[in-house]
Amino acid sequence: MTREELLALPVAVDLDTANRALTIGRSTGYALAKRDQYPVAVLKLGNAYRVVTSELHQLLGIVPDRVAGSGELCA
Template identity: 75%
Template sequence: MAREELLALPVTVDLDTANKALTIGRSTGYALAKRGEYPVTVLKLGNAYRVVTADLHRLLGITVGGGAGLAA
């Protein structure tokens, strides 16, 4: 996903969108989530998995107010 696409995401996203952002395949992503080993926090709401977009941004080094990269 391009930086602009990542910044345009809503507050939470489904697991498929998070998988795409992290370049994780669908089966692998769901297996990691089920085992509690996904690289960011996954919320299980009923039968749905949701990922907090801010966690994705942090993991990918995306800053909302500025350029990509970690703040010094």
């Protein structure tokens, strides 16, 4: 995934998207998640796995160009 694609992700993504961002194969990603060995924290919600996008950004060293400061509104 490109930097722009990573920055455009929603707050949390499914495990397949996180696997793609980390270049981990689907089977390997799910196996790591089931063993609690995924490179970032994985949330299990019912039958679904979710990954917080900010953790992916941190692991990959992706920093937004500009962070809203005090007094600025986020769109």
